Amino acid sequence: MKIIFVDGYNVINSWGNLKREKETSLDSARQKLVDILHNYGAINGCKIVIVYDGHKVTGNIENKYEHNKNLLVVFTKDGETADAYIEREVHNLGRRFEVYVVTSDSLEQQTIFQRGAVRISSVEFYNLVRVDIEDVKKSSKKARVSAKNTLEDNLDDDVLRKLEAIRRS
Template identity: 45%
Template structure:
């Protein structure tokens, strides 16, 4: 599988799937949104991908589509009458042209539509495990002395591109 370049996240869907965010949402919805975006910062930096967190505002009268950049995260609030699913379905085909796209949602229909458009589906539970694994990896690397922290081109480049570069190096 090629490296994921773009991730679209159904924000409220994820908040309602992760117990700790769901509890936080019950106390203060804005805090739950902020916590989700905060958790994604480190992930985005480590993975080097663009992340869009999409929040429904379709029931907010008079709302217009709003885009914010919070660190490395693109936060999108949909316009009145448009769900996060609609925004995601409209955006996946555009992003697929630029590289692998993943959609994080537990909505089965949305997962199927994503797959049909050439995207990758990730459940909120799978994504939380991925975030936790990355956090562990970062902590382990931080413990290593600087000289032992090895970062190679192979860690960041798609396998196909790496093979092409190797052929060029060998003049094949």
């Protein structure tokens, strides 16, 4: 199973569309990230864990919100960074799963490598997500075009030839 840990605020601040959204509403930017990654996880058959820092929120306890079986959103507890949470979870998973961590934090990247996970920068991940979305759009467009049911598809060749002869005369 492929598990992808995402440093939520790192991604929001790295992706232009989410960064602009954050200027209006942080909750809206977080929700858009959830929606995007929910689709990405469904397309790729992987589990996504979005982790947000809660270390600066006094008295905050760890909160987990499971959106579905493939998407989990975590707000870390008071005094714990998203990086620390991700490192602990990656360490606990060991090398039993294919684990990826999405962050552009260079110190985090080194720690992740030592724990056996693969690091993807926020910008690299944005490009992966964008390509998948474009592929899905192309596939669905092709499916709509090929699903058209025309008269020509339902007539045999002899009738088509006769109709074409009438059209040309």
